[in-house]
Amino acid sequence: MLTVFGSTALDTIRTPTKTLKNVLGGAATFAGISASNFVKTGLIAVVGKDFPERHYQTLAKHLDLRGLSIVDGKTFRYDGKYDKTLSTRETLKTELNVLANFKPTVPEEYKKSQFVYLANNDPEQNASLIKEFDNVKFSMCDTIEFWISTKRDSVIKMIKSVDAVVINDEEAKLLTKEHNLIKCAKKMMSWGAKYVIIKKGEHGSLMFFDDVIFPSAGFSLEDVVDPTGAGDSFAGAMIGYLASKSSTSFSSIKKAVVYGNVLGSFAVEKYGLDGLLQVKKMDISKRIKHYEKMIRF
Amino acid sequence: MLTVFGSTALDTIRTPTKTLKNVLGGAATFAGISASNFVKTGLIAVVGKDFPERHYQTLAKHLDLRGLSIVDGKTFRYDGKYDKTLSTRETLKTELNVLANFKPTVPEEYKKSQFVYLANNDPEQNASLIKEFDNVKFSMCDTIEFWISTKRDSVIKMIKSVDAVVINDEEAKLLTKEHNLIKCAKKMMSWGAKYVIIKKGEHGSLMFFDDVIFPSAGFSLEDVVDPTGAGDSFAGAMIGYLASKSSTSFSSIKKAVVYGNVLGSFAVEKYGLDGLLQVKKMDISKRIKHYEKMIRF
Numbered sequence A, B: 001m002l003t004v005f006g007s008t009a010l011d012t013i014r015t016p017t018k019t020l021k022n023v024l025g026g027a028a029t030f031a032g033i034s035a036s037n038f039v040k041t042g043l044i045a046v047v048g049k050d051f052p053e054r055h056y057q058t059l060a061k062h063l064d065l066r067g068l069s070i071v072d073g074k075t076f077r078y079d080g081k082y083d084k085t086l087s088t089r090e091t092l093k094t095e096l097n098v099l100a101n102f103k104p105t106v107p108e109e110y111k112k113s114q115f116v117y118l119a120n121n122d123p124e125q126n127a128s129l130i131k132e133f134d135n136v137k138f139s140m141c142d143t144i145e146f147w148i149s150t151k152r153d154s155v156i157k158m159i160k161s162v163d164a165v166v167i168n169d170e171e172a173k174l175l176t177k178e179h180n181l182i183k184c185a186k187k188m189m190s191w192g193a194k195y196v197i198i199k200k201g202e203h204g205s206l207m208f209f210d211d212v213i214f215p216s217a218g219f220s221l222e223d224v225v226d227p228t229g230a231g232d233s234f235a236g237a238m239i240g241y242l243a244s245k246s247s248t249s250f251s252s253i254k255k256a257v258v259y260g261n262v263l264g265s266f267a268v269e270k271y272g273l274d275g276l277l278q279v280k281k282m283d284i285s286k287r288i289k290h291y292e293k294m295i296r297f
Helices: A027-035 A053-062 A123-132 A145-150 A152-160 A169-176 A181-190 A230-245 A250-269 A274-278 A281-295 B027-035 B053-062 B123-132 B145-150 B152-160 B169-176 B181-190 B230-245 B250-269 B274-278 B281-295
Strands: A002-005 A009-014 A019-025 A041-048 A068-071 A077-082 A089-095 A115-118 A138-141 A164-168 A195-199 A205-209 A212-216 B002-005 B009-014 B019-025 B041-048 B068-071 B077-082 B089-095 B115-118 B138-141 B164-168 B195-199 B205-209 B212-216
Touching: A002 A027, A002 A230, A009 A089, A019 A027, A019 A053, A027 A041, A027 A053, A027 A230, A027 A250, A027 A274, A041 A053, A115 A123, A115 A230, A123 A138, A123 A152, A138 A230, A145 A152, A145 A169, A164 A169, A164 A230, A169 A181, A169 A195, A181 A195, A181 A205, A195 A230, A195 A250, A205 A250, A212 A250, A212 B281, A230 A250, A250 A274, A250 A281, A281 B212, B002 B027, B002 B230, B009 B089, B019 B027, B019 B053, B027 B041, B027 B053, B027 B230, B027 B250, B027 B274, B041 B053, B115 B123, B115 B230, B123 B138, B123 B152, B138 B230, B145 B152, B145 B169, B164 B169, B164 B230, B169 B181, B169 B195, B181 B195, B181 B205, B195 B230, B195 B250, B205 B250, B212 B250, B230 B250, B250 B274, B250 B281
Parallel strands: A002 A041, A002 A115, A009 A077, A041 A068, A115 A138, A138 A164, A164 A195, B002 B041, B002 B115, B009 B077, B041 B068, B115 B138, B138 B164, B164 B195
Antiparallel strands: A009 A019, A077 A089, A195 A205, A205 A212, B009 B019, B077 B089, B195 B205, B205 B212
């Protein structure tokens, strides 16, 4: 099985065409639901007592929730606004609420997970949580600007504790203090990451392993309505695919990256989680085939 | 044969690591020399009497110069400075000099060219020059911010007069007033372009034809020293490859785009024209093979 540790949130997302209020969101929600297309996925997260029952049901439909803590207090809330090109998002408000004092633990039933995804959490929490698993074959983490700016040393230590880092291009540059993405990846590999996957939004991604680079073009879409969760969906699909194959061969990891691109493309076509919730296995395999045909020359 | 119409310049290029003064540059120089790796290429351009003999010899080594006018006055000069990330260039000075009053004509020997590349010249000049060719099988133009801002209607008319447009992503957005690259391409196709190739720098390119998209990842490089002329080298290689195959099949155009990416990658690895001048046919085919292997999954 796969375990995903990260945030479950109530999001307010303001896009040029629509505003969503208190919808189900969070890095682990997107990553977990994306992964659940491939493999049984357990969630480690926390919500407050105000978490709506319908959101709980949505999670329960896709994920093993034995790792979801429901505690006194309010659920983590995020409020952000996209510009008219959908390329930059301004954070209007972040309320950590129950997330602030969350002490995650791994349920017994999850401890045998061979695949573990640590979303953009506090790097110290990520690095400590991964030690609770007994039999990890492949672990992957993400990180974000907030942790790079406030706990850079911990981010570097976290990278040492996992097999793979999946990270946005701008955050990779910020973290490594390099401008060139190959140099960024080499630095992260020198810190102990075996695989580095740099996400470039609509431009796809670069995956690095040893001295090999696997560039993969984005799946071009004409109608993008809400980029929220695209990167988390990418990461979830990637590790979900690997877990489903129980493989960490280089060739599987390359395919996993392509699945990541494709699930990211489904995520941004609809508002909030809708893209992921509506996608069917057949849609995924159809788009993978389409992609393979598209890039052939 | 292929004819390339565009600027030949004396460039001053300030990069974070080196400043080049009055080196041989210009859109047609890069495009023509890039194309000359594939096919006999004729240049239509103008220089002043101050144009150094050694630059003339460099051009003569690669290009048919019957279309090069040498006139009284000074050669077109450009002076620009890159930021430390090499991602933006500030123009410090542009001296049109002999370019200002240049009335290009097509030498008799070039009139049978089946392939014609019109670089980022005045769109009215481009649209009028293409009519002087007797037997064009494939014509392609580029354009830049300056013309989009000052002569947008003429740019649109020029697009109607050619088969393909090759253009930077930011300029495509500016020209079409769209944010999404598929929408940009559709608009240019509605104006009459059969093929649209959008260049995305290090992220590669998107090629559009009918309802088909061909995304192609960039060839990743660790050491980029001078991005000058990358887009022109891309375009030159693309049309040079097509001319060498005398083909405009969709499959040839896809391959041509890959050659474009690869020649662009050689251009940015060295300062000024050096990348293009030093590349050998064997280097090109080696990198094409490397690229094919790289993107396979």
